[in-house]
Amino acid sequence: MRTISSLLTILTVFCIGFSGNICFAKTELSLSAEIKVEKPPKDMAVTPDGKYIFILTDDSNVSVFTGSGILKERFAVGDGITRISVDKRGDKIYLMNSNKRTVEVVHVDFIEKIDTEGSPFKGPEDAPVTIVEFSDFQCPYCSKLPPVLEKVLAKNPKTVKIVFKNYPLSFHKFAKKAAIAAMAADGQGKFWEFYDYLFKNQTKLSKMDFNKVAEKLGLDVEKFKEDMDTAGKKVKKDMADGREIGVSGTPSLYIEGRKVRKRNESSIQKMINKALARQKSKK
Numbered sequence: 001m002r003t004i005s006s007l008l009t010i011l012t013v014f015c016i017g018f019s020g021n022i023c024f025a026k027t028e029l030s031l032s033a034e035i036k037v038e039k040p041p042k043d044m045a046v047t048p049d050g051k052y053i054f055i056l057t058d059d060s061n062v063s064v065f066t067g068s069g070i071l072k073e074r075f076a077v078g079d080g081i082t083r084i085s086v087d088k089r090g091d092k093i094y095l096m097n098s099n100k101r102t103v104e105v106v107h108v109d110f111i112e113k114i115d116t117e118g119s120p121f122k123g124p125e126d127a128p129v130t131i132v133e134f135s136d137f138q139c140p141y142c143s144k145l146p147p148v149l150e151k152v153l154a155k156n157p158k159t160v161k162i163v164f165k166n167y168p169l170s171f172h173k174f175a176k177k178a179a180i181a182a183m184a185a186d187g188q189g190k191f192w193e194f195y196d197y198l199f200k201n202q203t204k205l206s207k208m209d210f211n212k213v214a215e216k217l218g219l220d221v222e223k224f225k226e227d228m229d230t231a232g233k234k235v236k237k238d239m240a241d242g243r244e245i246g247v248s249g250t251p252s253l254y255i256e257g258r259k260v261r262k263r264n265e266s267s268i269q270k271m272i273n274k275a276l277a278r279q280k281s282k283k
Contacts, residue, residue: 129161
């Protein structure tokens with residue numbers, strides 16, 4: 001449960017300047033959120049990106065909240081746990097057990113819900129495993145991913161669908177324009193052709209004439225121009241979806257909602273196999 005307060009506290013802070021004189025500064029603090037837990041809190045840890053808060057309570061449970069204070073998960077950790085910490089990637093927590101004099105390492109695998117409706121995809125529409133790619137056409141690391149994903153798709157032609165989501169980074173000056181152009185091409189069923197062209201010619205983005213690219217790829221250029229506004233809204237939606245699940249860099253891959261830590265063919269295939277095995281065990 002989360003409560004918001006408008007409480008404003010003015011604190012007077014004493015400081016000593018380089019000259020040795022005492023100076024006064026005012027710091028304004030406002031209580032933006034108060035997270036309530038069912039039992040008294042014993043310890044807490046926050047992921048480096050501030051996305052998740054882990055609270056260890058007296059009843060030997062850990063409650064996981066989003067950075068905005070929404071309860072996401074709650075699980076038991078056993079008696080004797082007195083401290084909790086989180087690793088720098090946010091996917092492992094460390095539980096110190098005073099009774100046993102041990103530290104337990106627990107892997108945390110968050111499953112994100114990603115809206116893929118209307119996004120370009122490759123593979124069977126009803127494939128049991130969905131890979132979502134958040135990418136930036138100006139990102140050099142992103143340009144290395146398509147060959148890997150092509151091999152993955154070739155190896156799993158009936159079980160994998162790859163969905164593309166735009167996430168142009170703010171410091172890449174030409175990425176957003178390229179993303180909008182690619183989504184405008186999607187309006188004529190030519191997204192993947194545009195995708196391939198942009199990545200293969202990534203170093204030329206600063207001088208690229210997208211209308212000429214559209215013409216070269218056989219698109220109706222006038223319709224391509226008309227679709228730019230709608231395409232811009234789609235890119236904006238993709239970016240909002242990415243921010244909601246904590247995407248902070250590109251490329252970012254998710255397999256059935258689970259973040260891919262190692263973006264090589266072997267690691268991706270292992271995650272696909274595990275996803276298929278989980279689905280099979282539920283039947």
